[in-house]
Amino acid sequence: xxxxxxxxxxxxxxxxxxxxxxxxxxxxxxALSLTNSLTKEKxxxxxxxxxxxxxxxxxxxxxxxxxxxxxxxxxxEYYEAKxxxxxxxxxxxxxxxxxxxxxxxxxxVNTDNTVKSVKVLDATSETPGLGQNTANESFYSQYGxxxxxxxxxxxxxxxxxxTINAVTGATISSKAVTSAVNKSLDYCGAVIKASESEGx
Numbered sequence: 001x002x003x004x005x006x007x008x009x010x011x012x013x014x015x016x017x018x019x020x021x022x023x024x025x026x027x028x029x030x031a032l033s034l035t036n037s038l039t040k041e042k043x044x045x046x047x048x049x050x051x052x053x054x055x056x057x058x059x060x061x062x063x064x065x066x067x068x069x070x071x072x073x074x075x076x077e078y079y080e081a082k083x084x085x086x087x088x089x090x091x092x093x094x095x096x097x098x099x100x101x102x103x104x105x106x107x108x109v110n111t112d113n114t115v116k117s118v119k120v121l122d123a124t125s126e127t128p129g130l131g132q133n134t135a136n137e138s139f140y141s142q143y144g145x146x147x148x149x150x151x152x153x154x155x156x157x158x159x160x161x162x163t164i165n166a167v168t169g170a171t172i173s174s175k176a177v178t179s180a181v182n183k184s185l186d187y188c189g190a191v192i193k194a195s196e197s198e199g200x
Contacts, residue, residue: 051093051106051121052064054106054119054121055079055081055091055106055108057117057119058091058106058107058108058116058117058118058119059081059088059089059091059108059116059117060081060083060088061081061082061083061088061089062082062083062084063081063082064079064080064081064082064091065079065080065082066078066079067079067080067191069187069190069191069194070190071186071187071190076092076187076190078090078091078092078187078188078191079091079092081108087111088111089108089109089110089111089116090108090109090111090188090191091106091107091108091109092106092107092109092183092184092187092188093105093106093107093121094107094180094183094184095122095180096176096177096179096180096183097176098123098125098126098131098134098172098173098176099126099127099131099170099172099173099176100125100126100127100131101125101126102122102125103120103122103123103125103126103131103134103173103176103177103180104120104121104122104123105118105119105120105121105140105177105180105181105184106118106119106120106121107143107180107181107184107185109184109185109188111192113147113148113185113188113189113192114145114146114147115143115144115145115146115147115181115184115185116144117141117143117144118140118141118143118144118177118181119140120134120135120139120140120177122135123135123173126170126173127170127173130167130168130169130170130173131167131170131172131173132173133167133170134167134170134173134174134176134177139167139174139177140177142157142164142165143164143178143181145159146159146162146164146181147162147185148182148185148186148189149162149182150162150163150164150178150181150182150185151163151164151178152164152165152166152171152174152175152178153165153166154166154171164178
């Protein structure tokens, strides 16, 4: 016991600050853990509401049933939008690699597998003033009415040619959005095929 006291007396300038730092770390860790547990449910609730509001924007319906389909051995989740009991279309949420990170896109597809409408949910990782402009309605509204195999041009895009104009100086970001839309159309084709098989 005397040796312990002696050791403490000789090293108290190191032991006391270390003990205090350990206590602070424990308290901060517990506080962060408590904060996360209290806010996690609220964050999930806010994200769900935001996504639901976005779905109403891209395709008006009474209900959005979350379903899945297998496409090339991969399970794809999507939403079936129904109004008055009738299927109005399908909604897909896809993230594609852009210039600075993932670009998250919501695409509503009609039952004839043409694009109903598109909304870029998140392009914050792209370059401000360039790639982030893919989140502007003036860009993503170009996709309405297009079909599978959409191409990106620097200029001269048209619905008749199934092409869209890239955001100036942001071709990579524009192609990321287009890739997400084309994937949605591919996935929707699988959904329609599965529905037709079930109806036989």
